[in-house]
Amino acid sequence: MTELLNVQGLSVRFSGLTALDDVSFTLEEGAVRAVIGPNGAGKSTLFNAISGYVTPTSGSVHLKGRELTKLTPHEIAEQGVRRTFQNGGLFPALTVLENVLTGLHAQTEGSFLDILLGRSKALKSEAGNIHRARELLKLMSMDHMADTRAGDLSGGQQRIVEIVRTVASDPPVLLLDEPAVGLSPVARAQMMEIIHRLAGEKGVGILLIEHAVELVMAAADRILVMAAGARIAEGTPEEIREDRAVLEAYLGHS
Numbered sequence: 199m200t201e202l203l204n205v206q207g208l209s210v211r212f213s214g215l216t217a218l219d220d221v222s223f224t225l226e227e228g229a230v231r232a233v234i235g236p237n238g239a240g241k242s243t244l245f246n247a248i249s250g251y252v253t254p255t256s257g258s259v260h261l262k263g264r265e266l267t268k269l270t271p272h273e274i275a276e277q278g279v280r281r282t283f284q285n286g287g288l289f290p291a292l293t294v295l296e297n298v299l300t301g302l303h304a305q306t307e308g309s310f311l312d313i314l315l316g317r318s319k320a321l322k323s324e325a326g327n328i329h330r331a332r333e334l335l336k337l338m339s340m341d342h343m344a345d346t347r348a349g350d351l352s353g354g355q356q357r358i359v360e361i362v363r364t365v366a367s368d369p370p371v372l373l374l375d376e377p378a379v380g381l382s383p384v385a386r387a388q389m390m391e392i393i394h395r396l397a398g399e400k401g402v403g404i405l406l407i408e409h410a411v412e413l414v415m416a417a418a419d420r421i422l423v424m425a426a427g428a429r430i431a432e433g434t435p436e437e438i439r440e441d442r443a444v445l446e447a448y449l450g451h452s
């Protein structure tokens with residue numbers, strides 16, 4: 199499998215506190231890697247360091263061999279590492295389709311004004327975008343919602359649309375921060391199915407922070423377990439289930 203992301207010895211210190219301590223892992227094309235660990239383990243700091251929101255004290259992040267470590271969050275997103283935020287904010291008055299299109303416009307040829315003025319190149323790429331957005335919504339089983347206002351969707355549906363909007367521009371790597379938090383059991387299962395499809399059918403490499411351990415066990419190919427900023431275990435869900443250090447330090451029993 200093609201390696202997308204390579205994180206080597208990444209550390210972050212905040213005035214004396216080591217929030218991230220020498221963490222290394224890789225993420226391959228089409229793979230789902232979960233990051234789990236108790237509160238304060240350093241999961242968000244890891245995401246922030248990869249996406250440029252905090253500056254690592256040491257270590258490096260490469261995407262397909264290209265170093266991202268010193269780039270701004272905007273540049274890192276442009277290179278193809280995209281993330282969703284908790285409460286990422288769709289435009290409630292726009293339809294689902296229009297929201298997904300906002301994720302595509304950044305890379306469309308021609309401006310919104312060109313589209314309004316009916317300039318043919320812009321119109322052609324807009325038609326292409328609409329086609330692409332509809333295909334993606336279909337892949338995510340959300341095509342029947344295309345013309346619904348985003349503000350009228352349930353919380354779980356909004357989060358799915360946010361993910362569709364984020365992947366619309368075809369990023370190789372997607373960072374998902376607790377996509378299933380607060381969702382009903384049915385919506386959680388749907389979210390995990392979507393994560394599977396994005397990886398399996400579109401080849402996106404997905405890094406996932408999630409507290410619901412059972413969901414992680416079902417959705418991830420590999421799991422990184424953190425505690426106090428450091429990696430305490432790494433492996434397949436089966437390996438993690440059997441790992442003594444995880445059972446003792448994280449799950450609280452031996």
Ligand SMILES: Nc1ncnc2c1ncn2[C@@H]1O[C@H](COP(=O)(O)OP(=O)(O)OP(=O)(O)O)[C@@H](O)[C@H]1O
Nearest residue numbers: 212215216217235236237238239240241242243244
């Ligand atoms: N900007 C910051 N300044 C100072 N300390 C910080 C900052 N961000 C995080 N920390 C500290 O770094 C440590 C790791 O926090 P982090 O938020 O990465 O953990 P987490 O695993 O994401 O936790 P949670 O599951 O609660 O979100 C914590 O002790 C936290 O208080």
